[in-house]
Amino acid sequence: AQSVTQLGSHVSVSEGALVLLRCNYSSSVPPYLFWYVQYPNQGLQLLLKYTTGATLVKGINGFEAEFKKSETSFHLTKPSAHMSDAAEYFCAVSEGDNFNKFYFGSGTKLNVKP
Amino acid sequence: DAGVIQSPRHEVTEMGQEVTLRCKPISGHNSLFWYRQTMMRGLELLIYFNNNVPIDDSGMPEDRFSAKMPNASFSTLKIQPSEPRDSAVYFCASSPSQGARDNEKLFFGSGTQLSVL
Numbered sequence: 158a159q160s161v162t163q164l165g166s167h168v169s170v171s172e173g174a175l176v177l178l179r180c181n182y183s184s185s186v187p188p189y190l191f192w193y194v195q196y197p198n199q200g201l202q203l204l205l206k207y208t209t210g211a212t213l214v215k216g217i218n219g220f221e222a223e224f225k226k227s228e229t230s231f232h233l234t235k236p237s238a239h240m241s242d243a244a245e246y247f248c249a250v251s252e253g254d255n256f257n258k259f260y261f262g263s264g265t266k267l268n269v270k271p
Numbered sequence: 272d273a274g275v276i277q278s279p280r281h282e283v284t285e286m287g288q289e290v291t292l293r294c295k296p297i298s299g300h301n302s303l304f305w306y307r308q309t310m311m312r313g314l315e316l317l318i319y320f321n322n323n324v325p326i327d328d329s330g331m332p333e334d335r336f337s338a339k340m341p342n343a344s345f346s347t348l349k350i351q352p353s354e355p356r357d358s359a360v361y362f363c364a365s366s367p368s369q370g371a372r373d374n375e376k377l378f379f380g381s382g383t384q385l386s387v388l
Binding site: 191193198199200201202203206247259260261262263264 | 275277304306312313314315316362364376377378379380381382
């Protein structure tokens with residue numbers, strides 16, 4: 158069975174500072190990993206995903222994430238936060254043999270201070 | 272394409288009433304998912320369909336919840352009778368493929384905010 162843990166339900170950074178949102182997963186098979194973003198009153202949008210190949214994945218809006226198998230982590234980073242990055246971010250895992258079942262973390266709300 | 276369309280955007284109802292949430296997936300997508308989002312439990316998968324057939328409904332909380340997908344372009348999630356603890360945002364999502372790893376991705380609707388008083 159899969160599980161996803163996001164450390165920190167709220168993260169606050171200053172505009173221009175590094176953004177680091179943490180995600181750890183448990184999996185008995187090679188996982189597919191995703192980061193979704195949810196802006197207020199909207200559905201979720203895919204930021205980036207890791208399936209196979211290069212472990213550093215670049216997504217939209219300057220975000221990237223690195224799959225570290227030894228640490229079972231898929232942390233999301235952005236070098237310089239922008240006010241428009243304020244949103245809730247969800248890490249998700251899908252089962253290797255059942256690609257249609259997604260497990261989501263509890264979400265991290267990112268606040269960007271001016 | 273207009274994306275995944277959910278209706279209504281907001282629903283306020285009284286305890287005991289029947290609630291029906293609707294979803295139109297993206298045309299051509301053959302997988303559809305219903306999620307519930309609450310502060311306490313985060314995003315929970317309730318049920319998903321593949322080619323209109325329910326594949327896994329283990330996340331449906333209890334018999335008061337039911338979901339149907341009569342055709343490839345429409346799905347409903349029904350709660351009867353509704354209770355205050357059902358208050359949440361309900362998301363529908365669709366996916367274009369089953370088993371095609373590189374294309375696997377969920378497209379979410381904007382959600383239905385349900386308030387049961």
